[in-house]
Amino acid sequence: MFVNRKKICVILQLLLSTSIIFIFIVIVHVKKSFSLVSMDKVTPVKDAFGFVNDGHHFNKSTNANTNNVGSFNLDLRIIVITYNRPVSLLRCLKSLNDVDYIGHRVKLDIFIDRSSKSKAVSQITYSIAKAFSFLHGKKTVNVHKKHVGLYGQWLETWRPTEDNKEIAVILEDDITVSPFFYEWLRAAHAQYDARTDVSGYALANVNQLAAAPGGIVVPLNYTAYIYPILGSWGFSPHRDRWREFLAWYDSASIDASFNPYVKGIRHTEWYESFQKTNYQKSMWSMWHIYFSHIHKLYCVFPNLPDHYMFARNHQDRGFHYSGNVKADQVDKLVSNLNWNPDILKMPKNPIKVDYYGHISVG
Incomplete structure (x- = not known):
């Protein structure tokens, strides 16, 4: 029995084209889901800009407390500072989920810095921070409006007022x-x-x-x-x-x-x-x-x-x-x-x- 080679070639071409289209759709979907866009582009997500902290924070520029609606008294505030080390960040966050907080009220604040040159935000780092599920309390992801460096990350992310009774701990992302x-x-x-x-x-x-x-x-x-x-x-x-x-x-x-x-x-x-x-x-x-x-x-x-x-x-x-x-x-x-x-x-x-x-x- 002889096989029609021309017909087989046509079928193979159709299968190849279908496979390419399917792979393309999967890639587009993954990129959309995880926002893995170019590192040189500015974060397009609305809530990525500014500070969204709960609790008692001192706002240096306005000289006022920023007590957002829905804030609650805390026992522990964990501040994780990061820039563009997504693997390090995820490892740090996972270790925080394994901690025994003895039933206390805990808040996780993640602060992401921008590039000093392009002013861009690491999209992978941002996506990991947003997707991470903190099991012990509320989590916020805060992207600085401008590049602040290590000084800004350490000195501007926790400014407690005199009535603040919470314990805070500051962790760099490779901890x-x-x-x-x-x-x-x-x-x-x-x-x-x-x-x-x-x-x-x-x-x-x-x-x-x-x-x-x-x-x-x-x-x-x-x-x-x-x-x-x-x-x-x-x-x-x-x-x-x-x-x-x-x-x-x-x-x-x-x-x-x-x-x-x-x-x-x-x-x-x-x-x-x-x-x-x-x-x-x-x-x-x-x-x-x-x-x-x-x-x-x-x-x-x-x-x-x-x-x-x-x-x-x-x-x-x-x-x-x-x-x-x-x-x-x-x-x-x-x-x-x-x-x-x-x-x-x-x-x-x-x-x-x-x-x-x-x-x-x-």
Whole structure:
């Protein structure tokens, strides 16, 4: 039996054409669903512009509270700051869903910066932020109206008023947190918020940043210690000190000739090196370090065995890291396998550590 080759060719052409059309329709549908448009285009979504925060926020430009309709009193506000690292952002957000918030009222605010050159928004990052389902409370996605950089992301996303009682924690997008971070953070605030020398609370300890050759070594019978420099790998500001710091920064930063140097510490050397290449805008923390120095403030850190942490920095590629972190340099998260409620029993007078690793009772 012979087959008509011409007829077969026609059928194959029809099948090929149909397949191409089907694939095209699928691609268009996916692009439409996830808004995966060119990174060089401005976000077309209406609610992507401006700030949509609930709760008590201070609006710097209008000098007024912005208490939106439907706002509610919070126990914890989580602020995640991001720009164009969608994979990092999703990993961070997923870790937040795994946290035990012990039934408290939680709000997740995601802030997305724009490109300093094109002023565009990463559409993939925006789509992931919008699509993510936060299981423990309300979520808002906020796109800055203009490029604000790390300074704006850290200093303009939480400006609490005097009547604000919520705990806030600020996370960069390459951070993941322990399921127990909130329990520790809440206990730390309860223990030390009354102190006037506390600038805030860090979720990861400061060993790798200490000026001392051997790092910071604190006896393990002290479950917390205080150190003059904040830990930015998951930082929860003390509400009163943060307001004071922001007011001081708004005034001090007007003077272009002023440099927030603290003599004799490694961080000042880093800041000066950034200035030589015009990258000092990547180190907002130097201003906080200076403010803490002149007011003799300390940040509270957890002191856990084997360098376990409540937050892990994956050191993804960005301003400060190349993205090539080695496995043995990655800090370990507290998990169900090593969680001990005794960690929450913090000393009234924690160990005090100076810039150079010398310790004394606080």
